[in-house]
Amino acid sequence: MSAAPNRMHRPDAELVDLVFDYMRERLQYDPVPLDHPGDGEHLRTHLAGLLNEHGNNPADVLKLYDHELSRAVISADSPRYLSFIPCAPTKAALLFDMVVSCASLQGISWLEAAGAIAAENQVLRLIADRAGLPESAGGTFVSGGSAGNLSALVVARDTARRKLGVGPEARLRVAVADQVHSSVKNTFNIIGVEAFKVPTVDRRFTGEALRAALAADPNPETVIAVVGTAGTTNEGIIDDLQGLSEVTRERGMWFHVDGAYGGAGLFAPSVRERYNGIEHADSFVVDPHKWLFAPFDCAALLYRNPQLARSVHTQDASYLDVLHTEGDEWNPTDYAYHLTRRARGLPLWFSIAVHGTQAYTDAIEEGLTLARETAQLIEETEHLELLMDPQLSAVCFRRTGWTNDDYYRWSQQLLADQIGFVTPTGWEGETVARFAFLHPGTTMDMVREILATMA
């Protein structure tokens, strides 16, 4: 006797139309409005009683989402969102993200999901080629740069332990510069390694400084890895990857490159040269949900020698034995600390397949051009001071005479007026202003409008 499916699982044309109509509208916003910070009390009032025993009318719930909740989320895909790192997913990528969801597309093992994994790996190969990594390179898509950095540095740590013949009690260190991303510092806490801090030269982490710091240290053999950043988040500075890679190769250290934000610059001829040396990376992370125009949450993690990652990350559980047969099948779960994962590389795959790589190159170059033109405008403006020539698409600058409070008041007013979302940042202990460009819809007119409010 077969029971009728639970009512939640029956096809429901009305619900499909309701939600698709909303999505159709959201996809056509032009431009996407910035929206506002939330008020906890207001949100709690609207949410009260919603999760009850009997459910609610779907149209009412969707309306609550549209009118109250979604307006209290600052739109990261607005062309006026210029804080932190914005996002600007292509329409093709956004649409395919819905396909991944509605088809419950997973990317756990080759046995279960070969089709999805083959497509994801095609994108990973494309990125590996841009970085100049060897044919052997491979990896997986994880949720973000933080997950990528953590997964890669666990492999670095365990590879070093094996090589040195030491256990978890041994003190191990990883060389970093001050500007390294906070997720790397978090990783150190999680995996029990220490930072070996190297001073920067003109805010860049250089091979020469690393060599000097190691030479001055009594136990350089405990420094087992180096993290270079290919585009610091605050300022877009690309470390001396060539110099760092020379030192790591001389000393047999692991070389990890964090390109979560800036890695996309590998696709931009005007800056590609700055990444030289990246081809020697043992592991490399780039977030397509930042500057490769994929939706959240999508980070590409690549290893030069994926076997090393596999030996560290493969989960050992008897119910998983069937996944680990002989052969060349690729199980993405084996290359990071996760198990179940959605096939989050597919939206990017679909979008690149549809638009071609040149469209990506052009869109990334637009962000770079915007940064250069903005820098020039700042230099020409009396009361503004450019703090450094932009290397990528982040621009840090000072409003002469402003205090910390001035910047914060100005930032809040800009958002209240829906002119821009531009948050202050720190620069050598001082509060300053910063733009992060990457949305191809951001225009110089928008930049002028924002800068005019600083007069």
Ligand SMILES: *Cc1c(COP(=O)(O)O)cnc(C)c1O
């Ligand atoms: C954004 C960023 C990260 C963290 O990535 P998430 O996707 O937010 O986890 C790490 N490193 C750098 C350089 C970043 O810009």
